Amino acid sequence: MDSAFGVEANQIVSEVEEFEALLHSDTNILEQLGAMFIYKNESDAACAKGLLQEADLFEDIHPLIVFENGVEGECFFDYGFKGENRTYLLKESLIGFSLIGDGDNQQMIEMAKLQIEEHVVYQATIDYHELFFVERQLSELMKRIAEAYKCGTMFLDLDKWKKKL
Known part of the structure; x- marks a missing residue:
């Protein structure tokens, strides 16, 4: 990223x-x-x-x-576009986050991912962290989905993302 x-x-x-x-x-x-x-x-x-x-x-x-690598979600073309070798996302319209939880509830994290995927604009893995990008106004919904599956969210400051990971 x-x-x-x-x-x-x-x-x-x-x-x-x-x-x-x-x-x-x-x-x-x-x-x-x-x-x-x-x-x-x-x-x-x-x-x-x-x-x-x-x-x-x-x-x-x-x-x-x-x-340079990632997976486009259903809403991708509203918030991003593809270049020759790169994918570009409109930073001001999106939030990025990862799901967090302990190793014992990996199945719950996977269930949360399934529900989150219907809202995902783009998904990528960076430094072994799976990141999800969704419309900015969906942050509370993402938190509630994670809580329903007994896991949490770690939202990224997209201007300082390296410090957050």
Whole structure:
């Protein structure tokens, strides 16, 4: 799991080849997916935003969570998109968490996972931690599902996720 920034341009940006060439030469684009320009660092994203604003082509900027491996849930396309080798999730719309419990209630954790899966946008394993990403407003529901199966949830601060794990 890593982070990136998606700078969304107006769809007509593809009609102005010189402008796309300018973005590619003046910024370090990680990947371009249609009118979405993806950047590894915030300074490149800010530069692209400024260039797009000057040309009145800027739409929005999206903080992203980046994965190379994982499983898409049923709601994935509302909150994420796939690149050539990476998957991108809209960070501001999602929460990430893992289920916790002792080794004696592994069966209960598995039962909780089955119920949680119907709400999952994306699921990944990082450093032996199974992570689930769901819509932000479902945090209380995820807690209640876990409690019903006598396990807990550990929610991630997506800006500081390495410290939480």
